Amino acid sequence: MIPTIAEAAREIAAKRLSPVELAQACLARVEAHQPALHAFIHLTAERALDDARAAEARQMAGTLRGPLDGIPIGHKDIYETAGIPTTGHSAQMQDHVPEHDAFTVARWREAGVALLGKLATHEFAFGGPSFDLPWPPARNPWDTERFTAGSSSGTGAAVASGMVLGGTGSDTGGSIRGPAALCGIAGIKPSYGLCSRTGVLPLAHTLDTTGPMAWTSEDCALLLEAMAGHDPADPSSASHPLPSFDLGQDLRARRVGVIRHFHESDHRVSDATLRGIEESLAIFRARGMEVVEVTLPPLQDFHAAGWVTLAAEAWAVHEPRMREKPMKYGEALRARLGMGALLTAGDYLQAQRKRREIIARTLAATEGVDLLVTAAVVGEAPRITDVGKFASIEKPGFTIPFNILGWPALSVCSGFGAGGLPVAVQIVGKPWQDGLVLAAGHAVESENGHRAKRPALLRD
Numbered sequence: 238m239i240p241t242i243a244e245a246a247r248e249i250a251a252k253r254l255s256p257v258e259l260a261q262a263c264l265a266r267v268e269a270h271q272p273a274l275h276a277f278i279h280l281t282a283e284r285a286l287d288d289a290r291a292a293e294a295r296q297m298a299g300t301l302r303g304p305l306d307g308i309p310i311g312h313k314d315i316y317e318t319a320g321i322p323t324t325g326h327s328a329q330m331q332d333h334v335p336e337h338d339a340f341t342v343a344r345w346r347e348a349g350v351a352l353l354g355k356l357a358t359h360e361f362a363f364g365g366p367s368f369d370l371p372w373p374p375a376r377n378p379w380d381t382e383r384f385t386a387g388s389s390s391g392t393g394a395a396v397a398s399g400m401v402l403g404g405t406g407s408d409t410g411g412s413i414r415g416p417a418a419l420c421g422i423a424g425i426k427p428s429y430g431l432c433s434r435t436g437v438l439p440l441a442h443t444l445d446t447t448g449p450m451a452w453t454s455e456d457c458a459l460l461l462e463a464m465a466g467h468d469p470a471d472p473s474s475a476s477h478p479l480p481s482f483d484l485g486q487d488l489r490a491r492r493v494g495v496i497r498h499f500h501e502s503d504h505r506v507s508d509a510t511l512r513g514i515e516e517s518l519a520i521f522r523a524r525g526m527e528v529v530e531v532t533l534p535p536l537q538d539f540h541a542a543g544w545v546t547l548a549a550e551a552w553a554v555h556e557p558r559m560r561e562k563p564m565k566y567g568e569a570l571r572a573r574l575g576m577g578a579l580l581t582a583g584d585y586l587q588a589q590r591k592r593r594e595i596i597a598r599t600l601a602a603t604e605g606v607d608l609l610v611t612a613a614v615v616g617e618a619p620r621i622t623d624v625g626k627f628a629s630i631e632k633p634g635f636t637i638p639f640n641i642l643g644w645p646a647l648s649v650c651s652g653f654g655a656g657g658l659p660v661a662v663q664i665v666g667k668p669w670q671d672g673l674v675l676a677a678g679h680a681v682e683s684e685n686g687h688r689a690k691r692p693a694l695l696r697d
Contacts, residue, residue, distance in 0.1 A: 239399035239402075239452075239691065240254075240259075240402070241402065241451070241452050241453050241455065241456050241688075242304070242305070242308050242402045242403055242451055242452075242453075242455075242456035242459055242460070243304070243453070243455045243456055243459060245259060245307075245308060245402060246304035246305070246306075246308065246459070249292075249296055249301065249306065249307050250296075250301060250304075252296060252297075255293060255296075256289040256290075256292040256293045256296060256306070256307025256351065257286065257289045257290055257293050259289065259307065259308075259309060259351075260285045260286055260288070260289035260307075260309050260351045260353070261286070261289075263285075263309040263353060263399070263400055263401060263402070264282055264285065264286075264353065266398060266399050266400045267280060267282075267353065267400045270378070270398050270400065270694060271400070273376060273381050273694070274375060274376045274378060274381065274394045274395075274398060274400075275357060275372065275373045275374065275375050275376055275391075275394075276311075276356055276357055276375050276391040276392075276394040276395040276398065276400055277311070277353075277354050277355065277356060277357065277391065277395070277400070278314050278322075278324060278326060278354070278355045278356065278357055278372050278391070279314070279321060279322050279324075279354050279355040280353065280354040281321060281352055281353060281354040281355075282353070282354075284321075284352050284354075285309060285351045285352055285353045285354075286351075288307075288349070288350065288351035288352055289307055289309075289351045291349070292306045292307030292349050292351065293307065295349065301349070302347070302348055302349040303348055303349070303463070304459050305345065305348040305349055305350050305459060305460070305463055306348065306349030306350075307349060307350075307351060308349075308350050308351065308402050308403065309350070309351045309353050309401050309402055310345065310350045310351065310352060310353065310401050310402065310403050310404050310405075310460075311352070311353050311354055311355065311356045311391070311392065311395050311400070311401040311404040311405075312342060312352070312354075312355055312356060312404060312405045313355075313356050313358050313362075313389050313391065313392050313404065313405045313406055313407060314326055314355040314356055314357065314358050314391070315358055315361070315362055315407060315437055315438040316339045316341065316342050316355075316405050316436065316437050316447075317335035317337065317338060317339045317342065317436040317437070317438075318335060318338055318339070318342055318352070318355065319335055319336060319337050319338045320334060320335075320336075321334065321335075321352075321354075321355065322334050322355065323335050323355065323438070324355075324371075325358065325360065325361045325362070325438050326357055326358045326359065326360050326361070326365075326370060326371075326372060327360045327361055327370065327371075327565070327566065327567070327570075328370065328371050328565045328566075328567075329361075329558055329562070329565045329566065331371055335436070337436065338436060339433075339435060339436025339437050340433035340434075340435040340436055340468045340470070340471065341405065341432055341433055341436075341437070341447055341464045342405075342436065344463055344464055344466065345405075345460075345463055345464065348463045353400070353401055356375075356389075356391030356392045356395055356401075356404055357372060357374065357375040357390050357391030357394070358387070358388050358389060358390060358391060359374075359387035359388035359390060359412075359570075360566065360567050360569070360570045361438060361440065361555070361570060362387075362388040362389075362407055362409065362412055362438070362440050363388060363409075363440055363551055363570055363573055363574070364566065364567050364569040364570025364571075364572075364573055364574075364626075365387045365388060365390065365567075365569060365570075366384065366385075366387065366390070366569075366621055366624055367567040367568070367569045367570070369567045369568055370567045374390060374621065375390040375391045375393070375394040376394060376621065377393075377394065377397075377419060377420060377618050377621075377658075378394055378397045378398040378420065378692040378694055379397070379420070379421060379618070379657070379658050379659065379692045379693075380618070380656075380658060381694075382620055382621065382622075383419070383617075383618035383619065383620060383621060383658065384419060384618045384619050384620070384621045384623075384624050385416050385419055385420055385618070385621075386411075386415030386416045386418065386419040386420075386614065386618070387412060387415060387416065387629075388407070388409075388412040388416075389404075389405075389406030389407060389408075389412050389413050389415075389416045389424070389450060390416055391404075392404035392405065392406050392416065392450045393406075393416030393417060393419065393420035393422060393424075393450060394416075394420060396420070396422045396450055396451055396452060397420040397421055397422050397452075397691075397692055398692060398694065399691070402451065402452070402456065403449060403450065403451035403452075403456055403457075403459075403460050404449070404450055404451075405447065405448075405449060405450070405464075406424055406447075406448055406449070406450045407437060407440075407445060407446065407447050407448070408424075408426035408445075408446045408447075408448060408636075408640065409440045409441050409444045409445050409446070409547060409640060410444065410543060410544070410547055410629070410634070410636060410637040410640055411426075411613075411629075411634055411635075411636025411637055411640070413425065413426050413446075413448050413450055413648075414426060414613050414614075414636045414646060414647070414648035414661075414663060415613070415614055415634075415636060415648075416450070417450055417613070417648040417649075417661065418613040418614040418648045418650075418659070418660070418661035418663075419614060419617075419618040419658075419659065419661075420618075420659065421650045421658075421659030421661075421687075421690075421692075422450060422451065422452055422650065423450070423451055423452065423453050423454045423456070423457050423647065423648065423649050423650070423678060423682070424448070424449070424450040424451075424457065424647070424648050425448050425449065425454075425457050425461060425645060425646070425647040425648075425671065425674065425675065425678075426446050426448050426636075426639065426640070426645065426646045426647075427446060427447075427448045427461060427464075427465065427645050427671050428475075428480075428643065428644065428645045428668045428669050428670075428671055429446055429473065429475075429640075429643030429644075429668075430473055430474055430475030430477070430643070431461075431465050431475065431477075431479075431480075431645075431669070431671060432446070432447045432448060432461070432464045432465050432466075432474075433447065433466070433467075433468035433470070433471045433474050434446075434447055434471050434473060434474075435468050435470045435471045435474075439554050440547070440550070440551050440554060441546065441547045441550035441551050441554075442473070442550055442554075443546060443550060444543070444546060444547055444550070444640045444641075445473075446640065447464065448461065448464070449461050449464060452688065453679070453682055453688055454484070454647065454649055454675045454676075454678035454679040454681075454682055455484055455675075455679050455682075457647070457675060457678075458482045458484055458672070458675045458679075459482075461482065461671065461675070462479075462482045465479050465480075465671075466479065477669060478669075480669050480670065480671045480672040480673075481672045482671070482672045482675065483672060483676070484672075484675060484676045484679045485676070486672070486673065486676050488521070488524045488525065488526055488676060488677065488680060489524065489525035489526065490525065490526075490527070491521075491526045491527070491607040491608060491673070491677075492526070492527045492528075492529060492605060492606045492607050492608070493518065493521050493526050493527065493528045493529070493606070493607065493608045493609070493610055493677075494528075494529055494530070494531035494603060494606040494608070494609045494610070495514070495518060495528060495529070495530055495531070495609075495610045495611070496531055496532075496533055496609055496610070496611040497530055498532060498533075498535075498536075499533070499536050499611040499612065499635060499638075500514065500611050500612040500635065503535055503536035503537065503633060504536055504615065504632055504633050504634075504635070506612045506615050506616060507615060507616030507617065507654055507660065508655075509616060509617070509652055509653065509654035509655065509660045510612050510614075510615065510616050510651070510654070510660045510661070510662075511612075512652060513651025513652040513660050513661070513662050513685075514610060514611070514612060514651065514662050516651065516652065516685060517610065517651055517662045517664075517681045517685070518610060520680060520681050520684045520685065521610075521677070521680070521681075523684075524680055529606065531602050531603060531606060531609065532602060533598070533599050533602055533603075533638070534594075534595050534598050534599065536633040536635070536638070537633050538591065538595055539595060539633065539637060539638035539641055540633035540634065540637060541588070541591070542588045542589075542591040542592045542595060542641060543592075543637035543638070543640060543641050544630055544637070545580060545584055545585065545587075545588035546585070546588050546589070546592065546641075547637075548573070548574075548576040548577040548580060549577050549580045549584070549585040549588070550577075551573070551574060551577050552574055552576075552577025552578050552580070553577070555574050556578070559571070559574055559578070568626070569626040572626050572627070573626065573627075592641055595638075595641060595642075596641070596642060599642060603667075607666070607667070607670070607673065608664060608665065608666055608670075608673065608674065608677055609664075609665040609666075610662060610663070610664055610665070611635055611662075611663050611665075612635045612661070612662070612663060613635055613636065613648035613661040613662065613663035614634075614635065614636075614648075614660075614661060616654055616660060617654040617655075617656050617658035617659070617660060618658050618659075635663060636648075636663070639665055643668060644665055644666060644667060644668055645665065645666045645668070645669075645670060645671040645674045646663055646664070646665040646666075646674070647663065647664045647665075647674045647675060647677075647678045648661045648662070648663050649661060649662060649664065649678045649681055649682055650682070650685075650687045650688070651681065651685065651687070652685070652687060653687070653690075659687075662681065664677050664678050664681070
């Protein structure tokens, strides 16, 4: 039985669960499933056990630091970790060992987590799935022939398989919510500026967001509360009162806007995904929430502005290495970065003009609405070998609109498709309403019953 973070925290606090035994159980799952899933790039087993022993000493002394004390986690390998390699899943940084922890890594360390290691990503959170890198791409625990989505691929696989109870992801165009959706877990892209990016390898400065991934929305709330906070070293970090992460808040009288045109006409989703969205809306109605239909700018407009912005800003980050040693990148990332090299200053500025227009139109369309609902991805995970290097660009996705806006957005499991693989719903809030988004996700998970089902590969 794999506990959630909330369940494990309660058992640890009551002295019914040993943090050391919990870490050992997770390490046993790593040993059993890592050869098939490739979720980890660098395993820190001794560090995990040392962290767990320290947590157990605090447990026995009655000095636990909070609900994350002794919880086994992993970090996406773009988060710098002092004394532990941080590679970006790339040959470019294969031997890079940072001297300092990223701001958010330090936050979780201070909360008492047990660090199991560094998790696979698409190369520099942009290029993948790639088969020409020093490490193979992560595989989906529901079917190892299937894609995890990216770029927080290792975190999605590790959480879904119970190797860790939670982990970090990053989200520039959907890199938390995509893997959360295809791997059947929960993942939130927080409000832009809520969580620091200091010590996290950048991709696109006006879109990058750091956030947590876990089995449930409740677990994401615990992780996010520990991550969030102002960081003076990060220019994007907002000095703003933290939102409430009370998942028991009253949802009655909240208005939910469903963006039907996104998932019914702009980019038609699978029947199972549509069914999961409608079932989630029914749960909201039963909770006393009003559901209305809203019309935003076309999904293609968000897609165009978002991808021009992302490609141009990613080129700005990687241009020096691309000029000096391009062949140390994988082929997929070279191709994607090359798009940015071909853009002009005029292209980028037009994208920012369009972005401002989209934001203004969205604010007007959502006046009086508390939450938005649409799809997270189209449907079940495709075969990993069928995913081309431009797959995420060829058709408009459902996640990048909320990077454009900077609004908090959560993916939660809403059911299973015809192939038995997870599908998801995306729940979105206004800036700094992260707690409300998580409370809505918690309501859906509490009613739909899908958190009881784990991937078949798990033997315990």
